[in-house]
Amino acid sequence: MKKFLLALITLLAFANVNAQIVKPVKWTSKVEKISDTEFNLIMEATIEKDWHVYSQFTPENGPLPAEFTFENAKGNFELLGKTKESPYKKQYNDVFEVDEYYFEKKATFTQKIKIKNPKLTSIKAKIDFQVCKDVCINEFNTFTFQLPKIEASTLNLPVSNTDTAVVDTTQIAPAAVKTTAVAEAFEPKQAEDKGLWAIFFLAFLGGFAALLTPCVFPMIPMTVSFFTKQSKNPAQGKRNAILYGISIIAIYVVLGLAITGIFGADALNALSTNAWFNVFFFLLLVVFAVSFLGAFEIMLPNSWANKVDKQADRGGIVGILFMALALAIVSFSCTGPIVGTLLVESASKGGIAPIVGMLGFSSALALPFMLFAMFPSWMNSLPKSGGWLNTVKVSLGFLELALAFKFLSNADLVLQLHLVEREVFLAIWIAIFGTWALYLLGKITTPHDSPLTHISVGRLSLGLLVLAFTVYMIPGLFGAPLKLISAFPPPQTYSESPMGFFGNSSENKQDLPDGAKIGEHGIITFTDYEKGFAYAKRVNKPIMLDFTGFACVNCRKMEINVWSDEKVLNHLKNDVVLISLYVDDKRELPKNEQFISKSTGSEIVTIGDKWTDFVITRYKTNTQPYYVITDLNEQKLNEPISYTPDVKEYLAWLKDGIGKFKK
Known part of the structure; x- marks a missing residue:
């Protein structure tokens, strides 16, 4: 009884919402x-x-x-x-x-x-x-x-x-x-952003990775030796080492401040969502990746390093500061690509993210210099420099290259060019990570690698892990969801084969009715009302109108969590003709199809305007998602519903409408 009353209250609530235009x-x-x-x-x-x-x-x-x-x-x-x-x-x-x-x-x-x-x-x-x-x-x-x-x-x-x-x-x-x-925000005091901690942590890992490159790692014993030998006593050496670490952090944080100050707290965020800047970021990261792979080195002018090095000889706090600056310049060929990537990623978050990113990066970079100078005996446990440092650098190159294609994919999605669809993106990643696995297993080498007689257990373990990840991605070419990396590749619907390579042949493009496409979960979906209505008459099935939006959160929740249910999906595939009308479609209507709405007096210019006016005029609502089941005379078979996350309730509504059509 309690469940019945709850369901009744819910239906009445929906009826109340749907009975009027919500404002x-x-x-x-x-x-x-x-x-x-x-x-x-x-x-x-x-x-x-x-x-x-x-x-x-x-x-x-x-x-x-x-x-x-x-x-x-x-x-x-x-x-x-x-x-x-x-x-x-x-x-x-x-x-x-x-x-x-x-x-x-x-x-x-x-x-x-x-x-x-x-x-x-x-x-x-x-x-x-x-x-x-x-x-x-x-x-x-x-x-x-x-x-x-x-x-x-x-x-x-x-x-x-x-x-x-x-x-x-x-x-x-x-x-x-x-x-x-175009828009720009005031300097807002936003709610506490947990994402900044994630940026700091990732940047810290980036700093640690930079530490393990050939440009930086060998400088640890050299720098520690300088402080221990040049200082009058151990206390002074430790103090100077701490100042040196703080100077490294200050230099990179100033860089983050400069980026934020020059471009504004949120300007880079706005740029990062622009298609052409995503293409620029893609090209930039490809250059960084190719540099790490050994094709060339990105270096600052030698004259800069020479001038800074002379200033470092002055001693005192000023000399220590210039020593830190010398480290940043000399190691730029290894740290530059990592810093550039971190700035691109953190800039996409806006606000103070570039500053937080540089704080995390520089903290990881400076910490070992300070600790080993304070405790010189730890140097004995430090691994010796060698070919493994170049392995780290090349591995970073593969990761940079993989990340670059995420930016290219973003640009392609925004422009809807369908050049980097899901299969293409996954094929590229499989090639990149597969090649990286071969490199780690010693099957291929790069220009700066030392002769390899054997591989270490650590390198073998990493190679097997990368190989396993490569194999994991392969089923994605055939329609697997790949939940571990769902944030990176384009969605399943943005692909050559939304049903996968082995989808039902009856649902291939050549068998689709005119005006239809393969939608979510392989459902044949119309986006043109007239063509969908004509097809429904031909096959004698009821119509389910799905008023939705590309940017509608609850529409996606319904499709992912409710439509995926086996019983619901069976009805949507076999018992109704689905017509999805996108109210936020910004494509302009032909001039001869534009009009002034009789209901609202508004100018109907875009396809989205047309479907918004349609749902307002016919059903007296403007909510999404909104579902209507009609007969072939365009009459409602039951009361329309909106967001209904309960699968049983949605299934009951679906069966009710289909059942009334068959009577």
């Missing part, structure tokens, strides 16, 4: 005067409890970020800088496997402008955004900012720093035509 965000706007020609356009959102709106900075392949557009900027006004936003929260999303940035309760966006046309009386702007709770809604809001009268003579005056004055506020206006406006 969990309310917007206000205002204009602030900065000078006679410059203004701030301010847009403020009030968000209902438990709902959240995504920031402009949520990375690619994650939930839908907010996007601003401004109408008729050319010749009328200039956007000064990028749209700024109030502090946001940050949390890892295990569905999309990216960090997501979002607002709760309130959000403020500010765009600074400069007027060029004195006759301009108003500016129209639009925000497209996603707001989520148990369901996700793709929304937009338009604003009209009324401007005070502007004297033509003031347009050439220099900017003044007058006090800010508030002008009239105004609300919603007709939809704006798109012009690009």
Whole structure:
């Protein structure tokens, strides 16, 4: 009885949500005067409890970020800088496997402008955004900012720093035509970011790896010997060693500060989600990898090292600082690629991540120099330099090369070029790690390797581990999920064979109906309503409309956790015609198909706009996911439902709709 009441309450709750257009965000706007020609356009959102709106900075392949557009900027006004936003929260999303940035309760966006046309009386702007709770809604809001009268003579005056004055506020206006406006955050005090600890730990491992390269490791005994021999007493030697370690840390942290200061706390994060910068990072890491593999060395000018070395002879604190700088310059051919990779990775996180990354890296690099100088007897346990150092360097080269293709894959996914689909990516990784395994097992050598008469137990163990990982990836070519590396390759749906190489031949592309594709779990899916409806009539099956979104978190949860159930999947494959309509599809409709919505008065420009208007007009809701089962006369067979993580409940709803169609 208790379960029945709970199910009834849940259904009533869904019915209540679906009975109306959900509007969990309310917007206000205002204009602030900065000078006679410059203004701030301010847009403020009030968000209902438990709902959240995504920031402009949520990375690619994650939930839908907010996007601003401004109408008729050319010749009328200039956007000064990028749209700024109030502090946001940050949390890892295990569905999309990216960090997501979002607002709760309130959000403020500010765009600074400069007027060029004195006759301009108003500016129209639009925000497209996603707001989520148990369901996700793709929304937009338009604003009209009324401007005070502007004297033509003031347009050439220099900017003044007058006090800010508030002008009239105004609300919603007709939809704006798109012009690009990129976003930038204020310096937000974000919620504590556990990701920074992960960056520190990975950077620390990177510093330890750099320590085990031919450029750095041999310098440990040399440096320790210098401090023990040049110091007047052991205490002074230990003090100098500590100063030396602190100097190493300071040099690399300053580098992290410089990167953050030059590019801004979040600018590199924004760049890292750009397709062309992902291509740049790919090329950069390939250069680093080829250098580690022995093709050439990346070195700073010798004159730098000579000048710094002379300064190191001065002694005292200044001399120790220059000794640390000399280490950084001389070892750059080994540390440079690692530092570059760490900066690329940490920059993708934004904020102070580059500083944290350099702190972790330099701490691992400096710690052995300090400890061995403080306890010289430990030197006896230190392994001797030899060919194993080059093995470490070459191994880092293989890892750099593998990581490089992740950035190329990101760019390909953003541009939807389908050049690096899942099979291609996995084939490349199998080749890289397979070659690395052969190298570790002594079957191939690189230019700087010493003659190899035998391999150590440690090298053999690592070689077997890499070989096992290579073998593990091979089934991925045939459709295996590869959960251990799920964050790296493209998703299963972004592949040549979504069903795997040995998928059912009846589901191969040549056998698909017109307008259909292989969707999640091998379900034949239509993304065109008319073609899907025509096919349903031909095969005499009910239609299941799936109002979804590329960036809809709960849509992915339903597909992964509910649709994968054997009984649910059997019905979706055999008893209904699935039509998935993506409300966040940003591709523009042909001009002759664009229209003004009769329901909302909004301009329908994109495919996503079309399906949003469709679900609002026909079903009086705008939530995703939203599932509707209809007959061949487009009439509902039962009440539609939204996010339903309970498999039994979803299966019962599915059976009910299919059963009513057969009656």
